Amino acid sequence: MTTRVLFIGEGSSDNGLVRHVESIAARKGVDASITVPDFGLLPLPTGHCVRDKLQAARKLHGTYDLVVVQRDADRGPVQDRRDEIAQAVSAEWPGLHHVAVVPVRMLEAWLLLDEACLRQVAENPRGRVSLDLPRGAAVERVADPKQLLKDSLARASEYKGRRLSQFQKRFSQHRLRMLELLDPAGPVACLPSWQNFIKDLDEAFEVVRR
Structure with missing residues (x-):
């Protein structure tokens, strides 16, 4: 039996x-089919909140057993985001x-912990320039993890001038790649989030496959 999963992220x-x-899912022996709607392409009046995206997804008449919703905590309590998702x-x-995925402050905090992955995505895996990245739980106290990740990727690349400018324009692609490559058993595993x-x-997989 296939478990049908809807994934909703912030971007x-x-x-x-x-x-x-x-x-x-694979580790648990679950055959999962995951749908990721591109809300930016849907001809539907959707906003950025979870409720708007759920409304849009439901209008597509998909049938699901589970929805996974990612929402950054930003500067508020994690439980507030979890409650917001549950209520929506x-x-x-x-x-x-549903499963609420709530990184403390921003998802970028998870990515800042994996220096080897960062250097790889920065196209300079053997670079030695100091990055001075936060360690362990300290990463969740960084005021702006997104900006720090941007700056760290640029520094790790060691590019200059126009080449650096072109590299920085691809930040969304770099962020996506880092998230795909993130080692789930690596430094990020120390974070409660x-x-x-x-x-x-x-x-959730245990519940929906019963």
Whole structure:
């Protein structure tokens, strides 16, 4: 039996999480079919909030067993985002199981922990320039992880001038690639927000396949 999963992120570069959802499903012996709507292309009046995206997805008449929703905590409490997602699913798609994926502050915090991956995506894997990246839980106290990731990729690339400018324009692609390559058993595994993502998805697959 195939478990039908709907994935909703904040933007298209969050879709790198889908690989990790697939990996967890495979580890549990779950045959998962994952749908990732491109809300930017849908001819529907959608906003940025979870409820709008759920409404748009439901109008496409897809049938799902589980929805995985990624939403950054930004500067608020993680539980507020988890509650927001639960309430949106309950209101827009009653009865649908859900998993809330809530990185502290921003998803970029997860990516800052993997220096080897960052250097690889920066197209300079053997670079030695110091990046001075945060370690462990300190990454979740960085005020603007997204900007720090942008700056760190640029520094790691060691590009200059026009080449650096062209490289920086591809930040969304770099972010997506880093998320796809992120080692789930690497440094990110020390963060409770990542641990909760894995645990919640494990439990959800157990429930929906019964």
